[in-house]
Each structure stands twice: as C-alpha cells, then as structure tokens.
Amino acid sequence: MAKMNMLQAINNALDLAMAKDDGVVCFGEDVGHFGGVFRATSKLQEKYGKSRCFNTPLTEQGIAGFANGMAAQGMKPVAEIQFADYIFPAFDQIVNETAKFRYRSGNEFNVGGLVFRTPYGGGIAGGHYHSQSPEAYFAHTPGLKIVVPRDPAQAKGLLLASINCPDPVIFFEPKKLYRASVGEVSEDYYEIPLGKAEVLQQGKDVTVLAWGAQMEIIQKAAEMAAADGISCEVIDLRSIQPWDVDTVAESVMKTGRLVINHEAPLTGGFAAEIASTIQKKCFLHLESPIERVCGLDIPYPLALEKEYVPDHLKTYEAIKRSVNF
Amino acid sequence: MTNPNNATISTVHTAEFTSGHALQIPTLRILQDDGSLYPGAEAPQLDKTTALKMYDSMQFIRILDERMLAAQRQGRISFYMQCLGEEAATVGSAAALDDKDMIMAQYREQGALRYRGFSLEQFMNQLFSNEKDLGKGRQMPVHYGSKDIYYMTISSPLGTQIPQASGYAYAQKLRGLKNTTICYFGEGAASEGDFHAGLNMAAVHKAPVIFFCRNNGYAISTPANEQFKGDGIACRGVGYGIKAIRVDGADILAVYKATQMAREYALEHEEPILIESIAYRLGAHSSSDDPTGYRSKEEEELWRKNDPISRFRLWLVKQGWLDEEADKVKLDALRQEILDALKVAEKVAKPGIEHLMSDVYETPIPLLNEQLEELKAHIRKYPDAYPVTAGRFE
Numbered sequence: 001m002a003k004m005n006m007l008q009a010i011n012n013a014l015d016l017a018m019a020k021d022d023g024v025v026c027f028g029e030d031v032g033h034f035g036g037v038f039r040a041t042s043k044l045q046e047k048y049g050k051s052r053c054f055n056t057p058l059t060e061q062g063i064a065g066f067a068n069g070m071a072a073q074g075m076k077p078v079a080e081i082q083f084a085d086y087i088f089p090a091f092d093q094i095v096n097e098t099a100k101f102r103y104r105s106g107n108e109f110n111v112g113g114l115v116f117r118t119p120y121g122g123g124i125a126g127g128h129y130h131s132q133s134p135e136a137y138f139a140h141t142p143g144l145k146i147v148v149p150r151d152p153a154q155a156k157g158l159l160l161a162s163i164n165c166p167d168p169v170i171f172f173e174p175k176k177l178y179r180a181s182v183g184e185v186s187e188d189y190y191e192i193p194l195g196k197a198e199v200l201q202q203g204k205d206v207t208v209l210a211w212g213a214q215m216e217i218i219q220k221a222a223e224m225a226a227a228d229g230i231s232c233e234v235i236d237l238r239s240i241q242p243w244d245v246d247t248v249a250e251s252v253m254k255t256g257r258l259v260i261n262h263e264a265p266l267t268g269g270f271a272a273e274i275a276s277t278i279q280k281k282c283f284l285h286l287e288s289p290i291e292r293v294c295g296l297d298i299p300y301p302l303a304l305e306k307e308y309v310p311d312h313l314k315t316y317e318a319i320k321r322s323v324n325f
Numbered sequence: 326m327t328n329p330n331n332a333t334i335s336t337v338h339t340a341e342f343t344s345g346h347a348l349q350i351p352t353l354r355i356l357q358d359d360g361s362l363y364p365g366a367e368a369p370q371l372d373k374t375t376a377l378k379m380y381d382s383m384q385f386i387r388i389l390d391e392r393m394l395a396a397q398r399q400g401r402i403s404f405y406m407q408c409l410g411e412e413a414a415t416v417g418s419a420a421a422l423d424d425k426d427m428i429m430a431q432y433r434e435q436g437a438l439r440y441r442g443f444s445l446e447q448f449m450n451q452l453f454s455n456e457k458d459l460g461k462g463r464q465m466p467v468h469y470g471s472k473d474i475y476y477m478t479i480s481s482p483l484g485t486q487i488p489q490a491s492g493y494a495y496a497q498k499l500r501g502l503k504n505t506t507i508c509y510f511g512e513g514a515a516s517e518g519d520f521h522a523g524l525n526m527a528a529v530h531k532a533p534v535i536f537f538c539r540n541n542g543y544a545i546s547t548p549a550n551e552q553f554k555g556d557g558i559a560c561r562g563v564g565y566g567i568k569a570i571r572v573d574g575a576d577i578l579a580v581y582k583a584t585q586m587a588r589e590y591a592l593e594h595e596e597p598i599l600i601e602s603i604a605y606r607l608g609a610h611s612s613s614d615d616p617t618g619y620r621s622k623e624e625e626e627l628w629r630k631n632d633p634i635s636r637f638r639l640w641l642v643k644q645g646w647l648d649e650e651a652d653k654v655k656l657d658a659l660r661q662e663i664l665d666a667l668k669v670a671e672k673v674a675k676p677g678i679e680h681l682m683s684d685v686y687e688t689p690i691p692l693l694n695e696q697l698e699e700l701k702a703h704i705r706k707y708p709d710a711y712p713v714t715a716g717r718f719e
Contacts, residue, residue, distance in 0.1 A: 034546035034619045055547045057516035058483060086482055089518055125403040127465040129481035267692070296696050298685045303454040303462030303675040306711055307700060313707050 004185040007178045009152035010040045010117075013159040014078060016189045018048050021076060023113070024163060026053045028063055028080030037082060038119060038178055064090035064116070068097050071111035076163055084120035084172060085129045091137075098168045099143030112166035115159070119175035120148075121213050121263055122309060127302040133264035133295075138170050139241045139273070145169040145194060146240040148212035151177070153185045157192030158238065165194060174213035197244035199251065203233035206257035206322050209248060209274065211237040214261045214310070221315035230323050240270055248274065249281040256287035257322045261310050266294040288325030291318040350559045350571045352603055355578040358631070360639020362578075369582035373646050379420045379577060380641055382440040383412040383634050384656060389435070389445075390608070392663050393452060397466075397612040401671060402452050404466045410575070410607030411539055412436050413633030417580030418507060418537055418600070421588060427493055427506040429477045429486040432467055433539070433606075434509045441474040445663065449670030461684070462676040484514040487523030487536070491597070494527065494534035498595055505591045507535040507584075512601075513544025515558050524565045527597035535587045536562070536599045539574065541606035546619040562599030574604030575633040578640070605631065678704070678714040 004012065017024045026041050032055035035042030045053040056063050060081055067079040081087045087094070094116065102110035122131035138144050145167050149155035155173065162169035174181075200215070201222060210218045215236050222232035233251050237243055252258050258278055260271040275290040293310040301308050355366040362368060390407040397405040408415060415436030419428065428437055435448075447459065451469050454462035459471055460478060470478025477493075480486065490508030497504050514520065515538055527534050538558045542549050549557075562569030568590065572579045580602060587598040605628035609616050616625075641647035678701065682693045689697075701718055708715035 029544070030546045032547075032551070037545060037614075055551045057552050058513040058544050058547070059516045059518060061518045062516070088482075125465070127463065127468070127481075130465070266696075296681065296700070297692055298681060299463070301463050301681060302465060304678065304681050304713060307678060307681055307704070307714055311710070313710055314703060317703065317706075 001184045002187050003182060004152045005179050005182045006149075006152045006155050006173070007038060007040050009156040009185045010159060010173065011042055011044070012185070012187070013156040014041060014044060015047070017076075017078070017160060017163045018044065018052060020189065022052070023075040024052075024078060025070065025075060026078045026080070027056050027066075029056060029058055029082045031055060031080050036080060038175065040117070040173075041080065060086055060088075060090040061093055064093035064098065067114050067116070068093060068101065068111050071114035071168070072101065072109050074113075076113035076115075078115045078117060078163060081116055081118040083130055084118040084134050085132045087116070087118055087134060094138070094144070094170070095141050099141045101143075101168075103143060110166070111168050113163065114168040115162045116168075116170045117159070118170070118172060119178070120172040121174050121176055122300055122305060123176035123213065125302065125305065126300075128299045131300040131305075133172075133262065135172055135240050136264055136268055136270045139270050143168070144241060146172070147194060147238065148172045148174070148240060149238070150174070150212055150215040150236050151181045152183045154192060154236075154238070156185055157190050158194065160189060161191035161194050164191060169194070172212065176213050192238075195239045195242040195244060197238055197247040198236045199233065199247065200236055201232065201234035203231040203255065205231045205255055206259060206319055207233045207235060207248070207251040207255045208259045208261070208315070208319060209235045209237060210261040211240065214263055217310070217312050218259075218261050218315055220312040221319060224312065224316045225319045228320070230319060232319065243274070245277055245281065249278060252278055252282045253285045256285050258286075259291040259293060259315065259318045259322055261293040261315050263295050263310060265297045266292060267297050269294050288322045291322050293318045345555055348560045348563060349556045350569065350601075352571045352573050353579045353583055354573045354576050355582060356576045356636055356640055358636055360636060360643050368578055369585060371578070371581065373644070375420060376641060376644070376646060379416050379440065379581075380637060380647070382416045382436055383577075383637065385439050385659065386412050386416070386436045387634060388656065388659055389448060389663060392660070392667065394608075394612060396667060401667070402466050405452075405612045406433055406467045406610070407608035408433050408435050410628065410633070411541055411602075411604045413577035413637065414539055414574035414580055414602040414604050415509070416440050417577040418584040418602075421581050421584035422507060423504060423588075425475055425502075426504050426588070427475050427477065427490075427497070428509075429490045429493065429506060430479060430509045431483070431486070431511055431514060431539070432479050432481065433511075435467070435469070437509070438469055438476055441476055443469065443471060443474060443476070445666045446670070447471070449666045450673065453670045453673065454675065455670060455673035456676045457670075457673055458676070461680045463680075484510055484517030484519035484523075486510065487514070487517075487519045488526060489523075490534050490536070491523045491527035491530070491532045494597070495530055495532040498531070498533055503592060505533045505535055505588055507537055509537045509539060511544060512538060512540040512542075512549055512558055513547065513552055515561070516552060524562065524567060524597065524599070528565045528567050531595045532597055533591040533595050534597045535584065535591055536567075536597060537584070538599065538601045540601055540603050541574070543606050543610070543620070545610045545614060546616075548620075557601055557603075559599060559601035567597050567599050569599040569601065571601045571603060574602030575631045575636065577633060577637045604633070674717075675713045678718050
C-alpha cells in the first residue's frame with residue numbers, strides 16, 4: 001500500500017495498464033512530455049515512448065475519432081479530453097460512432113477497450129466552461145459505459161476495469177478531488193467491477209445516494225443527520241451506466257426513503273432516471289417522495305458558485321424533509 | 326470542359342504528387358528592432374494620434390497584465406491570462422478597423438479590447454466578477470465582452486467563434502453594412518473542426534470576415550511542431566480559396582498594414598481573408614500554467630529580445646512623436662491608476678442572487694422562479710454559509 005492522491009492513483013493505473021498490455025496507448029492535448037495539464041499522464045511518455053503516449057493536435061473530435069479507429073483495430077486507446085466541458089466537439093464521434101460501433105455492424109467491429117478519461121465537476125472557480133458535469137448526456141446513449149470514482153483507490157480499480165472492459169467507457173474524474181483526495185492505494189494491479197454500487201454506510205431511515213465528488217458532500221450531510229438521530233444508508237453508485245438498480249432498490253425497500261444528489265442541473269439529470277426506476281420498483285415501500293438535491297437549472301456560475309452547488313446543507317435539509325414527510 | 330468540381334482542369338499523363346511543402350508563404354516585416362524600417366519597406370499611412378493611441382494601448386495592456394498576474398498570485402483574483410509578446414498583433418490589427426467592425430476574440434486579445442475603448446474600470450469589474458461586471462460575474466476572469474464597442478463576449482471553448490464570425494460577417498453583408506468582422510484564434514484552435522467549417526463557409530458564401538490567427542508557438546504545452554505539419558496556418562487559407570498573408574506579429578506596422586489591406590479587400594470583394602501573425606507567447610498559457618515544464622529559459626530569452634513595444638517606441642521617437650521622459654512619467658502614473666482601480670473594484674459587491682437566474686432565458690421560466698424562492702428560503706436559514714448573497718434580498 002502507498003499513500004496517493006487521485007492523480008497519482010490514476011497515473012499508477014495507466015502505468016500498470018501500459019506495462020501489462022502494449023496495446024494500451026495514452027493521448028490527448030498536452031498529454032505527452034508535459035504529462036497533461038493536471039499531470040495524470042506524467043512520465044508515461046518517458047517510460048513507454050512517444051508512440052504510446054503523445055500530444056495530439058487541439059481537436060477533441062479528432063481525438064475521439066482517432067481513438068475509435070485505434071480501438072476498431074484492436075488496440076486500447078485511453079484518450080484524455082482535457083475538460084469534460086470540451087467534450088462536445090467529440091459528441092458526434094462518441095454518440096454516433098463509439099456507442100454504436102458494435103451494434104450497427106452486427107458485431108463485425110467494435111471499439112471495446114476504448115476509454116475516454118475526462119475531468120468533470122465544479123468547486124474550482126471554473127465558471128461555465130471548467131465545471132460542468134455532462135454525464136446525463138452520455139447516459140442517454142445506449143452503448144456507452146459511464147464510470148465516476150470517488151477517491152484514489154476507487155479511481156485506480158475502476159480505471160483498470162474500464163481499460164479491460166469489452167465495451168467503450170467514459171471515465172469522469174472529479175477534478176476537485178485530484179489533489180484533495182488522498183488515501184491508501186495498493187500498488188498492485190486490481191480491478192473494481194463496473195456496474196456495481198457500494199454501500200459505504202449502513203442505515204435504516206433513509207438512503208442517500210450520489211457518485212464522484214458528491215460522495216464527501218452526502219457523507220457530511222449524513223453525519224449532520226446522525227446528530228439528529230437520523231440513520232442514513234450512504235451509497236456510492238460508481239457506475240452511471242449500467243447502474244446498480246438492485247443495490248439501490250434493496251436499500252430503499254429497507255429505509256423507505258431516498259435522497260439523490262448530483263452536481264449537474266436538476267432537469268434531465270441522472271437522478272430523474274433513478275427516481276423513476278426506484279418509485280416503480282419500491283412503490284409500496286416508499287414512505288416519502290424521492291428527493292433530488294441537484295444543481296440549479298442554469299449554466300454553472302462563477303461569483304455565485306456556492307449558491308448553485310448542491311452542498312451538504314441542502315442535502316441535510318432534504319434528508320430531514322424526507323424523514324419528516 | 327466543364328468543371329463541376331471547381332478544381333484545376335489542366336491535365337498530366339504521368340503521376341506526380343504536389344509536395345505538402347510546395348507552398349511557402351513569406352512573412353511581412355516592416356519595422357526593424359532599432360525602430361527603423363527595413364530597406365524597401367514602406368510604413369503604412371498612420372497619423373500621430375492613431376499611432377500614439379496604439380502605443381498607449383500596448384503599454385496599458387503590458388502594465389495591466391503585470392499587475393493582474395501579481396494580483397492573481399496574491400489570491401485577489403482567481404485566474405489571469407497575459408497577452409505578453411502579442412501586444413502588437415492584437416492592438417495593430419484592431420487599430421486598422423472601423424469602430425463598428427465586430428471583434429470576435431479567443432481570450433488573449435485584451436489589446437484589441439483596450440484599443441476599442443474598454444475602460445480600466447470595466448476591465449477591473451470583469452476581473453473581480455463584481456456586480457458592475459457587464460457579464461454579471463458569471464464567467465472566469467478575462468472573459469470580457471461589450472455590445473457598445475462591438476466586442477463579442479469571450480467563450481472558453483476553442484475555435485467556436487470561427488464559424489460564428491463567418492455568419493456574423495455574412496449578416497453584415499446582407500444588411501448592407503460597410504463593416505467587417507475580425508476573428509482571432511490561435512494556431513492550436515486552428516486544429517479544431519470549427520476552423521475548417523468557418524473558413525470553408527465564409528469562402529463559399531463570400532462573408533467579409535478577417536480571420537486573424539495568432540500563431541504564438543504554443544497551445545498550452547504543445548509546440549506548433551506537434552500541432553501541425555506544413556507551412557503554418559496561412560497556406561490553409563489558400564486551400565479554401567481564401568487570400569492569405571503572414572506577418573511578423575511583433576511588428577505593429579506590418580500588422581497594421583496587413584489588416585488595413587485585408588479590411589479593404591474583404592469589403593470591396595465581399596470575401597474572407599486570412600492573416601497569420603507570427604509572435605511568441607512570452608508568458609505562461611494562464612496563471613494555472615508553468616512553462617518551465619515544457620520549454621527553456623533560453624528559448625524565451627531569444628524571443629524576449631523581439632519586444633513589440635520597444636520596437637514601436639523607437640519608431641515613434643524617430644518620428645518625433647514621443648517624448649521619452651514624459652512617457653516615463655505617464656507610465657508611472659498609469660501603474661498607480663491601475664492599482665487604485667483594482668482596490669476600488671475588489672470592494673464592489675458581487676452580483677445579487679437574482680442574477681443567478683436572469684438571462685438563462687429572456688424571461689425566467691416558472692421552474693427557475695421556483696428554484697430561486699427555494700434557494701432564498703434555504704439561505705435565510707443558513708446565512709453564514711452563503712456570505713455573498715445572505716441578507717441582500719427580501
């Protein structure tokens with residue numbers, strides 16, 4: 001075990017994946033010699049050469065299309081999109097190509113092994129264009145797997161599983177936690193299965209659910225609620241697509257209540273999908289309406305960022321509303 | 326022989342490829358480092374008032390950049406981007422335009438903005454995201470914009486303004502306006518798909534737009550030689566059927582001359598035109614970047630000698646238009662003025678809570694009004710957690 005922050009854990013995962021399989025290739029804007037603007041690919045070019053870790057021209061659609069082509073040939077491209085806010089020029093390549101490669105060809109061709117890594121989320125005074133959480137756009141596209149880690153050990157295991165996954169994966173990295181989240185991480189190769197949620201805290205009164213950087217927010221809210229005598233079951237969804245319906249449903253059948261938190265705007269966010277499925281699965285067990293604590297339905301602001309974010313206080317209030325309904 | 330493909334129709338009977346380096350475009354240089362003109366070069370028509378306004382704008386930006394980068398380091402603003410080394414490219418091009426020509430910039434063109442008349446207070450209000458910021462404190466520092474002075478608000482995503490500039494200029498043409506649009510972008514942004522889309526559409530639809538590429542050698546850490554092969558950006562214009570020129574971006578007379586000619590041509594022929602300016606991004610990409618990780622001090626020093634401001638200053642002195650002693654006094658006063666304005670702007674309140682929801686739509690939709698009321702109730706309950714807005718609404 002070694003103490004690592006999230007960037008070091010991601011770097012370590014990429015290093016192990018490249019060492020294990022020479023089909024793994026990392027590229028993106030500033031990814032080569034410089035090691036990426038956040039340094040997630042630091043030293044990889046030095047170690048594996050310019051042909052396996054390199055800078056690309058500044059074109060996200062180019063990066064995504066190039067990755068599709070490499071993956072179709074059978075390699076495992078790990079392509080970095082510098083900020084999730086800049087993934088949209090690649091939307092066509094990802095939504096119409098990556099996601100449908102296998103299906104449209106009757107499984108003649110596929111782009112399994114392809115991973116798009118991209119930092120997402122706010123909390124860094126980044127305004128509209130360095131703060132967005134676009135997971136729901138991609139969750140609406142069958143054929144893509146979507147993963148969001150909450151800490152260094154999770155980031156490493158989930159990233160290695162993503163690279164080893166026979167389907168293409170978008171791996172959203174909570175950039176707010178890149179250096180802030182530090183923990184013990186095994187230096188060995190290990191995978192954490194995709195599509196599996198994790199119950200971080202058992203509880204009986206209300207299920208509180210989130211993913212990625214929002215996990216520490218809901219954990220803080222759960223602590224506040226505990227002081228009021230409310231017992232929260234805290235779940236990290238980890239994978240948005242496919243998402244672990246069984247674990248969430250089982251928890252809600254027990255608690256009878258659900259609070260979902262995400263930083264993306266409320267309307268059309270992934271919480272809506274979860275709420276809809278859970279109300280159907282758990283209808284007779286529900287004691288109160290499912291609460292969503294999300295970003296406002298506005299572009300991510302700057303000066304009033306604190307007001308925008310679904311913080312621990314808003315989550316704590318939602319937990320109380322849910323329990324006192 | 327008709328030619329539906331609009332391509333060359335002369336034929337050959339042996340296979341011969343045209344080299345990817347067949348087209349090499351020379352760089353226009355007028356002003357030498359010592360402030361004299363190159364032999365055979367002719368200065369553009371430039372009156373004293375305009376020349377001094379250009380000089381003042383360059384100096385203003387140089388000092389503002391220096392001061393605000395320091396303010397960022399002190400934690401007074403969250404982010405900053407300097408124009409260091411590219412003052413001539415941005416000021417010289419803006420000076421050759423009409424005040425009502427539209428400017429669509431990338432994010433490093435504060436020289437053009439200053440020349441257009443953006444005030445010191447306006448700069449400060451945006452940088453401090455306060456309630457007097459025209460953008461209502463919504464975007465990161467340096468994302469300026471002002472309808473009054475025809476400067477489109479900056480958007481961080483790269484290259485998105487390129488096809489927009491083509492559309493804007495096409496609309497100017499349809500309206501019968503005798504104005505053009507200038508579109509700035511870097512050599513990195515020229516790799517985006519929007520570059521291709523924008524240039525091709527402008528060429529096909531004959532939009533009077535001036536594409537101004539600031540080739541400054543780096544896209545964050547990525548050097549131009551890892552960005553593209555071939556002879557820079559200018560030759561790409563030729564591929565789209567667009568007239569192109571390359572200029573020394575540290576030579577304000579060359580930039581001014583080229584932009585003046587480009588503007589005349591664009592309006593007279595209703596066609597786009599491409600200028601590639603070659604300068605060097607002397608500063609970091611932004612306050613979040615550290616260039617020591619990807620380039621040498623020696624390389625920077627080499628380009629530092631190529632200072633656009635000192636070259637122009639020497640030329641102005643030769644014209645008898647600039648008194649160096651008086652200039653020194655003026656610059657010291659400007660430093661103080663900037664510091665004073667900074668101190669004022671940082672004390673101005675942030676925008677009120679109503680500006681979270683305004684402008685998402687022309688009129689807020691019911692859902693937003695509902696979310697605002699919920700938010701206000703929440704803030705009333707926890708005023709200490711939201712110090713920027715608590716206590717500032719009914």
